[in-house]
Amino acid sequence: MRFAITLSDRFKPVLDVFLQAGWQPLKVFCTPVDHRMHHHKLSVAFAEQRKLPLQLSPMRPQDLQELAEMGCETLILGSYNWRIPDWTPYLRYAINFHPSLLPEGRGPYPQVRALLEGRREWGCTCHKVGPEFDSGDILAQERFALGETDTHQALDIKLQLALHRLSHKVAGDFERLWGEAQPQGEGGSYWPLWTDQDRILDFKRGTADLLRQVRAFGDFECAATINNVTIFIHRAEGWVETHGFAPGSLIYSQAEQLLVATGDGMLLVTEWSLYGPDVINGRLRK
Structure with a gap:
């Protein structure tokens, strides 16, 4: 499967697994980072090493058209701060890896609130990219336990390990999971970035x-x-x-x-x- 990916370093385990599964990367999209919430040193280095096109500006319909002309079949969203244009005229698939158990915890960075609320379970979700943020049908999820004294750093590592496991599920059985994806249904929650x-x-x-x-x-x-x-x-x-x-x-x-x-x-x-x-x-x- 030929794919393009939006990426920050926290989500690089997703990229690594799809590469191991034999998927072929065509382009990398990154956003400017603050070197606290997000980093992209490894992501940029990957694109440079593979001599792949790297884009740091918002994705446009023209970019999706160019991906289609390159033979791209799938867009994978690992981390991206900008809204994705309607991809359906250009690509067969588009999926997003989100750091919560959707439909709860939609939003840009739900991890902090998960700890503030003392959650004892957390996880990540792979879902189809829909017209609204974090709203598409769910392909698969991965859950893990949170301890009473877990720190932000511990949650971050647990999340990266879970993303690795989730990516294996999706990359190894992609078309079946896509075809059997389940709607998120009513309800859920949106968690804005903290103040x-x-x-x-x-x-x-x-x-x-x-x-x-x-x-x-x-x-x-x-x-x-x-x-x-x-x-x-x-x-x-x-x-x-x-x-x-x-x-x-x-x-x-x-x-x-x-x-x-x-x-x-x-x-x-x-x-x-x-x-x-x-x-x-x-x-x-x-």
Whole structure:
């Protein structure tokens, strides 16, 4: 099967499996990346090594027409921030790999909310590309367990392993799965990208909630104001204990460790900085 693929490095396991299955790549589409939410170093290197056309601008109907003229049969979406034009006049198939168990968790980056909500199961979905984002019929899904203390980084690795397994299912039995794909049905949910406000720690809350928030955002970091100074927190520990301090009080500091009172205990901030992520919600920080 000859195919084109939209890609970021998190979804490169999808590409690797389809190559192992004997599929023939014709073109790679990438989007500009922030090097936090998405990376594309490996994806770009793959296109360059194979001497494949690489496009970093939005896909147009003209691009789909050119794919058809190249003999492309399938468009695989691994990661793409732009809307895909109607592909049906040009290609036989178009599929998307989405990092949630659809129809729940439609949207650009549902992983953070999955951790914020304390989900105990997560997964990924391969579905037909429909006119609306993440809405097409489902070919297959892959599920995995989430632990109570799983971090954003752990979820990311579990997701990549699941994408690898899911890709094997799809690449090895593609036409049957396409023909038997099931509609998502009514309901489901759309999860928009988080806001800056979602990343702010409120020390009046319980320690467990604050730790879950820090784990969920991971490299995107949470923000907090301590002694009138805003810091960005990458890692923290904590515990429950009775105390008489006002929530948010700085109790102790040594080197880079900050001990802060919470609503029901203590939060020990072990990794932090005065400078946040370079990109938040797609906007460059000044």
